[in-house]
Every structure is written in structure tokens, then in C-alpha cells.
Amino acid sequence: MPADLFGTPVLPGLATVDDLIAPDEEAALIAAIDSAPLSPFRFQGWTGKRLTASYGWRYDFDTARLGETDPMPDWLTPLKARAAAFAGLGRDDLVQALLIRYDPGAGIGWHRDRPVFEHVVGISLGAPAVMRLRRRIERGFERRSLPLPPCGAYHLSDEARHGWEHSIAPIEETRWSITFRSFTDRERPR
Ligand SMILES: O=C(O)CCC(=O)C(=O)O
């Protein structure tokens, strides 16, 4: 379990690695994301500041529906295999990839990922950011924070995935992320 700046373990169900990708691979991945068909994230008629593209399966927040979308492009295949190995998953378990570009001033508000998905593996590129985590307790919230260094990855499962919300505050430089997700057994579409 990773520790925060004070050496306190962050959370059960949260694992991190600082070098899932090599620094010399980073620029090519960023270029690949920038060449992808990114569009502003939409949520029930609102348009967000971050730009996204989904592969495999896509959760449409406007219609609250899950639908099959374009297959993952070839450049994501080796990364998906590395993400799965890091998370202890099978090579085909990660059925969705989400590309995000956060331009300066873009972030992601408090949320839990959609319940159709189980494991979440996120890879960070570009500017370092901090993931904030919180869960409601009797009075207010218990909070944690997780540094997201470029080329590093995190794996959210179990308590960290289901018991806590997460968010990323806007920063002044561009950050890119690639998030892979598996389906829950229960929700897996057939
Ligand atoms: O950019 C990230 O690493 C986090 C993205 C995220 O939380 C999400 O898409 O659900």
C-alpha cells in the first residue's frame, strides 16, 4: 500500500507504481492521445472542460447507458497488458480504455466510477497532480491524498474503489491520463 507524505498508508485497495512506463515512452503516448478523437466530457447536458475518448465500452453520462464503442487502438495494447499485470488481472480483463486530457484549469469532480466497472487502473502523463479521496463519516469526511507522478499508475479496487470518492483538482499545466477498467462479474454485458 502506498503511503502519503507523512508515511501513513493511503488506503486498502489502493496500489501504485511510479514507473509503469519509461520516461522516453511518455511523449509518444501523449502524442497518441492528442491525435485521438477527443471531445469534451458530457454529463447530463453539461459539457466539462476535460477532453475524453473511450474505447471498448463507453458509459454515456447523457443517456446513462453503457454501449460498445470503437475497439482499443493498437498503440494501447502493450500498455493494457502492463496495466493488467500490475493490477494482477488477466490480459483481457481490462475491457475499457478512457483517454483524458486535462488542459490548464480542467479537473474532475468528486465521484465514484460507474458500478458496471470493477478494477480501475490509471496511468498519468504530463504534469504531476494529486488525487484526493474522501468518504463520509459521522461528522464530515475522512480524507486522503495520493500524488499522481507522470509515468506512474494507480490501481483502485475493493475499499478504495467502492468505499471512497475521488477527484482531481484543476492544475495550471496539462495532464493526460489513460484509465483501463474491467467489468464487474455481475454487470458484465452479454
Ligand atoms: O485522470 C485520472 O487519473 C482519473 C480519471 C477518473 O477518475 C475517471 O475518469 O473516473
Ligand SMILES: [Fe+2]
Ligand atoms: Fe474516477
